[in-house]
Amino acid sequence: xxxxxxxxxxxxxxxxxxxxxxxxxxxxxxxxxxxxxxxxxxxxxxxxxxxxxxxxxxxxxxxxxxxxxxxxxxxxxxxxxxxxxxxxxxxxxxxxxxxxxxxxxxxxxxxxxxxxxxxxxxxxxxxxxxxxxxxxxxxxxxxxxxxxxxxxxxxxxxxxxxxxxxxxxxxxxxxxxxxxxxxxxxxxxxxxxxxxxxxxxxxxxxxxxxxxxxxxxxxxxxxxxxxxxxxxxxxxxxxxxxxxxxxxxxxxxxxxxxxxxxxxxxxxxxxxxxxxxxxxxxxxxxxxxxxxxxxxxxxxxxxxxxxxxxxxxxxxxxxxxxxxxxxxxxxxxxxxxxxxxxxxxxxxxxxxxxxxxxxxxxxxxxxxxxxxxxxxxxxxxxxxxxxxxxxxxxxxxxxxxxxxxxxxxxxxxxxxxxxxxxxxxxxxxxxxxxxxxxxxxxxxxxxxxxxxxxxxxxxxxxxxxxxxxxxxxxxxxxxxxxxx
Numbered sequence: 001x002x003x004x005x006x007x008x009x010x011x012x013x014x015x016x017x018x019x020x021x022x023x024x025x026x027x028x029x030x031x032x033x034x035x036x037x038x039x040x041x042x043x044x045x046x047x048x049x050x051x052x053x054x055x056x057x058x059x060x061x062x063x064x065x066x067x068x069x070x071x072x073x074x075x076x077x078x079x080x081x082x083x084x085x086x087x088x089x090x091x092x093x094x095x096x097x098x099x100x101x102x103x104x105x106x107x108x109x110x111x112x113x114x115x116x117x118x119x120x121x122x123x124x125x126x127x128x129x130x131x132x133x134x135x136x137x138x139x140x141x142x143x144x145x146x147x148x149x150x151x152x153x154x155x156x157x158x159x160x161x162x163x164x165x166x167x168x169x170x171x172x173x174x175x176x177x178x179x180x181x182x183x184x185x186x187x188x189x190x191x192x193x194x195x196x197x198x199x200x201x202x203x204x205x206x207x208x209x210x211x212x213x214x215x216x217x218x219x220x221x222x223x224x225x226x227x228x229x230x231x232x233x234x235x236x237x238x239x240x241x242x243x244x245x246x247x248x249x250x251x252x253x254x255x256x257x258x259x260x261x262x263x264x265x266x267x268x269x270x271x272x273x274x275x276x277x278x279x280x281x282x283x284x285x286x287x288x289x290x291x292x293x294x295x296x297x298x299x300x301x302x303x304x305x306x307x308x309x310x311x312x313x314x315x316x317x318x319x320x321x322x323x324x325x326x327x328x329x330x331x332x333x334x335x336x337x338x339x340x341x342x343x344x345x346x347x348x349x350x351x352x353x354x355x356x357x358x359x360x361x362x363x364x365x366x367x368x369x370x371x372x373x374x375x376x377x378x379x380x381x382x383x384x385x386x387x388x389x390x391x392x393x394x395x396x397x398x399x400x401x402x403x404x405x406x407x408x409x410x411x412x413x414x415x416x417x418x419x420x421x422x423x424x425x426x427x428x429x430x431x432x433x434x435x436x437x438x439x440x441x442x443x444x445x446x447x448x449x450x451x452x453x454x455x456x457x458x459x460x461x462x463x464x465x466x467x468x469x470x471x472x473x474x475x476x477x478x479x480x481x482x483x484x
Contacts, residue, residue: 019114019117024038024041024047025048025049025079025085026038027087030056032157033177034050034086036153036156036165038166039065040168042066044118048068049068049070052069057163061164074096078101082101082106083107085101086110086111122173123192125173126188126193127140128193129233130212131199131301132197132305133156134157134352136306137153137155144173144313150169152169152171155333156177157334157335158335178190180216183205192312193224197239199236203386204386217246220242224254229257230243230256230257232257232259233308235265266286269281278294279294281293281303285310291310293310297337299364299368300364335350336362340466341473346456347369347455354462356391374454375404376455377403377447377456379408379457379458381459381464382422383410383412383461384414388418388419392418392421392425395422399429400429405434406435406443406446407422407433407436408438440464444475445472448479457472
């Protein structure tokens with residue numbers, strides 16, 4: 001673990017020189033954060049190309065906009081007239097396209113710098129936090145679009161169809177999900193900053209949770225424009241610590257608006273409930289405002305995300321009645337407990353959860369969907385061995401809330417012994433993890449064999465586990481046919 005991240009690729013952009021995106025090439029264009037940025041560039045009229053390890057439906061959707069895409073990484077794919085090569089720290093220093101850009105003196109520009117340039121000239125709402133960024137940013141983008149405000153947005157997940165997380169709108173608002181994982185949120189500029197929550201994550205770049213607070217303090221001090229507002233979770237001590245630090249700034253610091261279940265929150269969530277795939281609460285706001293909030297997504301945590309979105313919309317001067325009405329039609333962003341189908345009476349949901357806090361929230365939502373008599377069956381795919389080693393105890397404790405757990409490997413390769421250790425810990429925590437299967441396609445077959453009518457099967461993890469969904473549904477259908 002390190003206190004300060006050392007990027008594997010050092011950008012070659014000269015400080016103070018505007019980013020020339022007229023001919024931008026994205027290395028890793030299919031990444032959740034990269035693809036929507038590339039899409040906004042393309043819709044702004046820039047010539048865009050990019051490469052990724054393989055083609056996906058999201059990349060195919062991007063190609064239909066006229067973006068030249070490549071499967072695999074090769075030096076010759078960098079355009080002869082490229083003005084910038086865009087990267088994230090998920091790209092290795094030895095990537096042939098990165099080496100080619102260095103050889104030819106093409107500016108290497110981090111994704112965050114491109115996003116910051118795209119937001120310039122618009123009123124920006126930047127959504128950050130350990131959990132809930134995509135859902136909260138998605139709620140903001142969705143409601144503003146439905147209100148015909150024509151926002152631009154960059155969300156690190158699909159809102160509806162593949163590749164739909166980015167849009168270059170004609171309005172004056174820009175909603176951006178901003179990534180804190182590699183500390184590149186520091187230095188970005190914003191008018192409204194939303195921090196959904198702060199918890200320990202990304203151990204490769206942060207030593208402990210206090211390091212996250214330090215980084216957010218830097219981010220807000222450097223990046224929040226004069227007169228800007230910070231929308232902050234009131235329920236967590238780390239967020240309260242951040243607010244206290246900022247209040248000590250000369251001149252009193254930025255305006256801080258809070259949300260949460262805490263009685264001290266400016267936007268207080270009360271009477272929260274989730275049932276049959278819907279979530280409801282009463283949201284108490286400033287000046288005696290009282291709003292009945294209803295969402296078509298499960299999970300009390302989503303009500304907190306919605307409270308953050310409402311607070312940001314109010315700060316940005318939007319019509320709250322219209323915004324709350326539109327939020328009632330929000331179906332969630334993809335892979336955040338998204339329905340993936342139903343067969344043999346069992347419902348299948350996709351979950352991107354890859355942190356113990358997220359596992360807890362999504363399994364609570366799954367339990368509300370299962371209802372009386374239904375069970376929760378989780379197929380869990382850890383991200384990698386390092387993350388499993390650090391968060392393994394937490395994963396085990398939260399996975400124990402499932403009635404059955406199947407553990408499987410990720411594309412990054414996790415030793416079978418590490419998965420068996422997670423299985424033993426889950427069982428010791430009161431759970432039931434009977435199957436450790438390295439092949440995800442095989443793992444879902446075990447879930448299919450266990451599932452009964454009324455059960456909820458959750459495909460959980462940040463890797464490719466969702467791609468095994470069709471195999472699971474087919475197995476459920478075949479079993480139902482055989483019984484009939």
